[in-house]
Amino acid sequence: MNNYDVIIIGGGLTGSVLSYELAKKNLRVLLLEKDSIFNNATVYSYGGISYWCGTDETTIKLCQEGINIYRNLTKELDYNIDFRELDLLFTIDKNQDPESTFQQYQKFHIAPKLLDKKETNSLEPLINIDAISGSLRFPQGHVHPEKMIFAYQKALMRLGGKVKQELVISVEKNQDKIIGVKTEKNSYSASQIILCAGAFSRSILQNLGINLPLYFSHAQLIMTPPAPVKLKTLVMPCTMKRLDTEKKVAQSAEKIWQKESNTLYGDVLEAGAIQxxxxxxxxxxxxxxxxxxNSPIDSVISEKRLRDAIASILPSLANLSGKWHNCQVAFTEGMPFLVGKIGQIEGLSIFSGFTSPFVFVPPLARYFADYLVNGEETLISFNL
Ligand SMILES: Cc1cc2nc3c(=O)[nH]c(=O)nc-3n(C[C@H](O)[C@H](O)[C@H](O)COP(=O)(O)OP(=O)(O)OC[C@H]3O[C@@H](n4cnc5c(N)ncnc54)[C@H](O)[C@@H]3O)c2cc1C
Known part of the structure; x- marks a missing residue:
């Protein structure tokens, strides 16, 4: 069968969750993923569920609903996704003032606890306390990212949804109406297509002549095999630099994003780790x-920078054997996600550009699926 109600492009976190929610609504769903083994931003992520990060009515509601979904998700998907409650520790650099840093984080609906060096050390003994002036502790959830998308895709298939490993080469339309997609191997028809291709959604949009505020960064990290050392928290540095850089480059969109180039417009190193x-x-x-x-990244230089930074904050992890990876991560501006029907083409939607996707994607996928099926906009406007 090559005819579906809806085709989702991209089998990372966004595509896997949304496909499942649409199949739950009895739609005939096809999920198309280009890679045979998971190799995307989702599987190279920490898997932290930042349910503290709401700053307004909408994001607070999504955070609360998000963590509640996770607390029942292993049961719902009938697969162990390694969900647990795990503290997030934001390390405050030794040159940063703990009190003023603490004040900057009061805007979130769950405020952190400020820990001094001694308290940080007793919570996370692997941290080098000479490198910090303190830390912020947030309650957070955690999940195994690859198990999570695997579980969602299995559940999707149990509901009758199809998952195929095929690269989408074009989105097909008749005048301004979606009619399907072409992959390297096949053609599939559907009246609705949803772009969940993360950073790659940008080039799909460009090929359709659509300009939306969707951008991407190249993220670099090291994955290690199991090691005997024990990290008790998710550790990240207390800095807004990455979000500030993303905001700056989004605001210079005209200048930066009009044509592909290998120019480096921003570079942020955040030494962090999850076990x-x-x-x-x-x-x-x-x-x-x-x-x-497709910009080439020098893996030798990148890995050395990562290991040097880790050596300063988590010295016992710096020399663990491991494999360097690079992936592309989508982001948008203004909102923590870019979700909705794209006005210019009937039947085309996007579900991408998330900041803190692990907390926002599961609840927002439910709202968006409701909207696509019933036309109900109960949370936000889904018209782009
Ligand atoms: C080191 C690191 C740590 C992170 N930690 C966290 C964290 O703790 N919490 C959190 O919430 N977020 C975290 N993130 C961010 C998060 O991982 C990503 O934003 C999120 O997983 C993106 O999901 P996605 O589905 O949009 O994209 P992806 O996971 O990249 O999935 C997109 C998929 O689309 C497929 N695709 C692309 N083009 C096509 C095509 N033409 N045809 C078919 N398939 C296609 C790709 O192969 C890919 O599988 C982290 C990211 C990194 C790099």
């Missing part, structure tokens, strides 16, 4: 703004 339940680590992260999805 998964099997003992393996993800050590991150460098985020570089280079407006070319």
């Amino acid at each position: 998964f339940l099997d003992g393996s680590f993800c050590l991150g992260q460098i985020s570089q703004i280079i407006p070319n999805l």
Whole structure:
């Protein structure tokens, strides 16, 4: 069968969750993913569920609903996604003032707890306390990212949805109406297509002549096999630099994003780490703004920078054997996501550009699925 109600392009976090929510509504769903093994921003992420990060009525509601979904998700999907409650520790650099840093984080609906060096050390003994002046502790959820998308895709298939490993090469339309997609192997028809291709959604939009505020960074990190050392929290530096850089390059969109180039417009190194339940680590992260999805990244230099930064804050992790990876992460401006029907083409939608996607994607996918099926906009406007 090559005819579906809805085709989702991209099988990362956004596409896997939204496909499942649409299949729950009895739609005939096809999820198209170009890679045979998971190799995307989702599987190289920490998997932290930042349910503290709401700043207004909408995001607070999504945070609360998001964490509640996770608390029942293993049961709902009938698959163990390694969900747990795990503290997030934002390390405050030794040159930063703890009190004023603490004040900057009061805008979130769950305020952090300010810990001094001694308290930080007793919570997370692996942190080098000579490198910090304190830390902020947030309650957070955690999940295994790859298990999560695997679980959603399995649940989708149990509902009758199809998952195919095929690269979408074009979105097909008749005048201004969606009629389907072409992949390298096949053609599929559907009256609705949803772009969940993360950073790659930008080039799909460009090929359709649509200009939306969707941008991307190149993220670099190291994944390790299980190691005997034990990290008790998710550690990240207390800095808004990455979000500030993303905002700046989004605001200079005209100048930066009009044509592909290998120019480096932003570079932020945030030394952080998470240990998964099997003992393996993800050590991150460098985020570089280079407006070319295929820009070459020097892995030797990048890995050295990552290890040097980790050595300063989490010395016992710096020399763990591991594999360097690069992936592309989508972001938008103004809102923490870019979700809705795209006005110019009937039947075309986007579900991408998330900041803190692990908390926002599951609840927002439910609202968006409701909207696509019933036309109900109960939370936000879904018209772009
Ligand atoms: C080091 C690191 C740590 C992070 N930690 C966190 C965290 O703790 N919490 C959090 O909320 N977020 C975190 N993130 C961000 C988060 O991982 C990503 O924003 C999110 O996973 C993106 O999901 P996505 O579905 O939009 O994109 P992706 O996971 O990149 O999925 C897009 C998919 O689309 C497919 N695709 C693209 N083009 C096509 C095509 N033409 N045809 C078919 N398929 C196509 C790709 O192969 C890919 O699988 C982190 C990111 C990094 C790099």
